[in-house]
Amino acid sequence: MKRLLGTLLLFIFVAGGIKAQDKVIDQIVAVVGGNIILKSDIEQMNMNQQAQGITSEGDMKCEILEDFLINKLLVAEAEQDTLISVTPSQINQQMDGQMQMYMAHFGTESAVEAYFKKPIALIKSEMQDAIREQLLSQQMKAKIVENVTVTPSEVRFNYRNLTDDQIPTIPTQYEYAQITIQPMAELEEENRVKAKLREIKKRIENGSSFAAMAVIYSEGPSAKDGGVIGYSGRAQLDPAYASAAFNLKGDKVSNVVKSAFGYHIIQLVDKKGAKVNTRHILMKPKISVEEKEEAYNRLDSLANLIRKDEIAFEQAAMMFSYDKNSRNNGGISINPNTMSSKFSIEEVDADVSKVIAKMNLNEVSNPFETIDMENQQQIYKIIRLVDKIPSHKADLQNDYQTLAEMYLVKKKEETLQKWISERQSQTYIRIDNTYANCNFDFDNWIK
Numbered sequence: 001m002k003r004l005l006g007t008l009l010l011f012i013f014v015a016g017g018i019k020a021q022d023k024v025i026d027q028i029v030a031v032v033g034g035n036i037i038l039k040s041d042i043e044q045m046n047m048n049q050q051a052q053g054i055t056s057e058g059d060m061k062c063e064i065l066e067d068f069l070i071n072k073l074l075v076a077e078a079e080q081d082t083l084i085s086v087t088p089s090q091i092n093q094q095m096d097g098q099m100q101m102y103m104a105h106f107g108t109e110s111a112v113e114a115y116f117k118k119p120i121a122l123i124k125s126e127m128q129d130a131i132r133e134q135l136l137s138q139q140m141k142a143k144i145v146e147n148v149t150v151t152p153s154e155v156r157f158n159y160r161n162l163t164d165d166q167i168p169t170i171p172t173q174y175e176y177a178q179i180t181i182q183p184m185a186e187l188e189e190e191n192r193v194k195a196k197l198r199e200i201k202k203r204i205e206n207g208s209s210f211a212a213m214a215v216i217y218s219e220g221p222s223a224k225d226g227g228v229i230g231y232s233g234r235a236q237l238d239p240a241y242a243s244a245a246f247n248l249k250g251d252k253v254s255n256v257v258k259s260a261f262g263y264h265i266i267q268l269v270d271k272k273g274a275k276v277n278t279r280h281i282l283m284k285p286k287i288s289v290e291e292k293e294e295a296y297n298r299l300d301s302l303a304n305l306i307r308k309d310e311i312a313f314e315q316a317a318m319m320f321s322y323d324k325n326s327r328n329n330g331g332i333s334i335n336p337n338t339m340s341s342k343f344s345i346e347e348v349d350a351d352v353s354k355v356i357a358k359m360n361l362n363e364v365s366n367p368f369e370t371i372d373m374e375n376q377q378q379i380y381k382i383i384r385l386v387d388k389i390p391s392h393k394a395d396l397q398n399d400y401q402t403l404a405e406m407y408l409v410k411k412k413e414e415t416l417q418k419w420i421s422e423r424q425s426q427t428y429i430r431i432d433n434t435y436a437n438c439n440f441d442f443d444n445w446i447k
Helices: 012-014 039-051 060-078 088-108 109-116 122-143 153-161 187-205 210-217 239-246 289-307 314-320 350-356 397-427
Strands: 027-033 036-039 173-181 227-230 258-261 262-272 275-283 370-372 378-391 430-431
Touching: 027 039, 027 060, 036 039, 036 060, 039 060, 039 397, 060 289, 060 430, 088 227, 109 122, 122 397, 153 397, 173 289, 173 314, 187 210, 187 262, 187 275, 210 262, 210 275, 227 262, 239 258, 239 262, 262 378, 275 397, 289 314, 289 378, 314 430, 350 370, 350 378
Parallel strands: none
Antiparallel strands: 027 036, 027 430, 173 378, 227 275, 258 262, 262 275, 370 378
């Protein structure tokens, strides 16, 4: 049942109706409420999974059908929930990710077109509805399990009832501290960007389309969507951006706003409860080579002082690091997945992993260039390897957080399974007799 909380990477291609040109005499193989599942959907998913080398010990087509059945239940519920919505921007971002996955697998656009026997534009067009369903399904899953928690006593009880082969093996973990310096643009460059945004704002106020201006000028990922970023609460937005966005009225355009990402002008699209949907134009001041060299040299000098014990790493982090999340904690980096200071090599970003895997305990690295994932700005970083914990069987004393996460996943799966079982009994479901002998995970699809 682990697939209930995961995403079938190929699902949207089938649900979106991408069909090979080999003709299949279509028929309805299942009905869930007012939604249908076609034979061609099952056949195409099966073909895609075979092409990806995905295998199963059971009946692949039966498993595919059950995934479709579950998805239809989730989507039907999501469509009745006024707090769940999917924006064009979200659809486009998901579409781009899926196309990149196929490009990585097939190598070129022409190879993707040859496999599906249709042009990229048509493939994307046919993906729209299915991506929307996938995003609705994901949001519905999240809502179903959002209040599921575990207590320490539950974690201990669950651990003590695991057999030896059920206790997870913890991979090698690293703890590291960091100091970051962000190269800063010259004042003249910042003034140039602000002046350009003020000029664009004036053009919009004189009748130009904000969306068109965003497509042309914005440097943010939402540019291709006319700058629309979708519904967001205050906590999801940069504080300065949120302050401006929540104070906007009508279609007024904000003054230039400085955030951690750069400079913006913002327009309100809609407000729904405690969330706003906005469009924006983001511009980032350009960093010169000289400014990059200056930042690198400052950090290199600081690393040498730390190695000579002329300043403690912890003190240097507090005094000089630009990373607000770690500088007051001695530079210790926190894993956002577990909120602990331990990372597997797969959980650190690629630039850090290349450095940390070769380090000795307490060694301080040379400066290296990377991207601050929080604000997408270029930074330079040095790290100190604080601890390296060899691979081992999980135990309560050292790996409580990992065991708690594992049990939380289990409880969420159980909660989702219970929800699906309840909806099965409340929903009209009919499955064609050709699938009557399927060994489904849930018993009540066939009534």
